Amino acid sequence: MEKSNSSLTVKSDSKNLASIRNFIREAAESAGLDNDGALEICLAVDEACANIINHGYKNDSGDIVVSAVHDESKLTISLSDNAHPYNPLEQAVSADLDAPLNKRILGGMGVLLVKQSTDMVKYQSPAGGGNTLIMTKYCHNDEGASDISIIKRAFECSEFFSNMPTEMINSLCAASSIEHFEKGSAIFKKGDPGDSTYIVTDGEASVHEGDLIVATLVKYDTFGELAAFEDKPRTASITAKTDLSVVRLGRKDIIEIMSQFPDSGIEVARSLCKRLRDRTKEVIDGSLNSARMEQELEIGRKIQIGFITDPLPEVPGWELGAYFEAAKEVAGDFYDVFNIDGHSRVGLIVADVCDKGVGAALFMTLFRSLLRSTAKMHEYSVADSTVNKQILERPDELLKRCVQFTNNYISSTHGHTSMFATIFFGLLEPETGHLCYINAGHEAPFIISQGKIKTRLENTGPVVGLFEGAKYRVGEVSLEKNETLFAYTDGVTDAVNAKNELFTEERLVSLLIKESADDLTKKIIDEIKDHMGDAPQFDDITILSVSRK
Amino acid sequence: MSDLVISVSQSDGKVPVTVMHVSGDIDANSHQELDAKAAEIIAGGAKHILLDLAQNTYMSSAGFRSMHKIYTALQADDSSGSGLRLLKPSAEVKRLMEAMGFDEYIPTHDDINEAVNAF
Known part of the structure; x- marks a missing residue:
């Protein structure tokens, strides 16, 4: 030549x-x-x-x-x-x-x-x-080129075969054929017997595991070569991403040709080593990436914990208890307790943002900030404080303003995401025990009095974030001495043990009736943990209890 | 090889359009001249630039980076439609525009009147 x-x-x-x-x-x-x-x-x-x-x-x-x-x-x-x-x-x-x-x-x-x-x-x-x-x-x-010249070019350009001796490549070419696949058709499926090696000559193919595409193969990429050396099932599926042409080489032919060229062993070993090295690098890069992601999540977790009120504010004449544990690094649940206008009122919130993980956590910070900022608008605002304070004389109006504002904001700004929260939001007057509340689609909190469930604070409106313009009714209740308000998220009743048995509302109620108000939150949590044992936690768990002494 | 030469003219369609006539090669070396000239024109208040590539003899990825810079700088001021259009790019540049997905954002024209009135 x-x-x-x-x-x-x-x-x-x-x-x-x-x-x-x-x-x-x-x-x-x-x-x-x-x-x-x-x-x-x-x-x-x-x-x-x-x-x-x-x-x-x-x-x-x-x-x-x-x-x-x-x-x-x-x-x-x-x-x-x-x-x-x-x-x-x-x-x-x-x-x-x-x-x-x-x-x-x-x-x-x-x-x-x-x-x-x-x-x-x-x-x-x-x-x-x-x-x-x-x-x-x-x-x-390739256009108009003969099959044999397309096949020869494919071997010469394939990273896997290109370094093999010319005579061997010529023999491989003679044993190969060109095959065409229509877009969307399978070349082989995971688990199929591996009997051939392929080189792409035109079009693209997807390497996939079910719906998850792992890689895209383009011109002169080789695939299925592992099957050329061992008679094992395919480790992934390959589907034509576009109309696809490939060179196909049968397993028997490649083994036979290799045996005619004993010197080729070293080149084959080299190509396989390169494959292995590439895969190892991918695995290491993947691990590094996930380590980095974990670090980011840890930062997110710390920031989110900063959004959870701890310690709880002191409310004279009342005992407050709260608990929060995320199922993943970050959570969609939260509780919030804050004074409004000095000690005259206390805001009490327990909420559950749908979904779990990062998406829910981002919305959790949004819901929490909107509720708290609208409730304390008069304190943060620079406008005439006497006008702003008028709203405090109507706690029911203040509640409606907070929840309806938050609902309208989320549904109009983020409506397309369909993210929502169930929220219990109470405004307590510690002096009198008067509580007005909005329950927006949340698990109805309990009022416990002398070993009995006195009442439950049922829904007064829809979940927050989905229906713009939704109206919320305000409920009212009085907490007498030795009575407790107990609010929670469904992570409590849905906590499962290793046998997949739920903690259940019945069990929660029996505990609420049995236990004294002192350290109620801790007692409930101990029971839930006892129930769960080593089973993984599937949902965020949040509890807030408020007892009048 | 041919050195990069850029000349500028004004043309008015529905809006004022600055036409940059580029002749010669745009590569990793010469693209800086194109960047500098375009930055000067944009700083001078131009909102619409037509890059005349009729005499452009070669363009490497550096040229595409320059186009991206110009496109982005014009986009900051005017988000309605592309502020950058190309006139008479070579078949090779057209192929690369498509291969890299630039054609969706930066339209090309073969006729100067059509190009100027497209802004």
């Missing part, structure tokens, strides 16, 4: 990019590339050189050696430098082409162009240091 060589050495300086392009244009012309092909290889080399200049050598000076080799079918360009070892093809950031343009981070665009504009690109780390990037461009594209 006739080969032709030329090379160019330039200093690492972006001023030299134009002369590198001229060199590539001439090489492309003598290799017989058409105009589009010449432009593409030119762009790929230019991007790769700009990468070496800006990221490889940075401010150091050094040489870039560009060499061009061509035979009758393809042009191969090698770029060698003495910069610190860096594989541009493995860089973590790749341009996100689906994001809106003004939101994009444009790093990685150059490498993407290199990959898109060549038929094959390979990185090598020479023993003597530095980097070598090898790019190949074929003189003619």
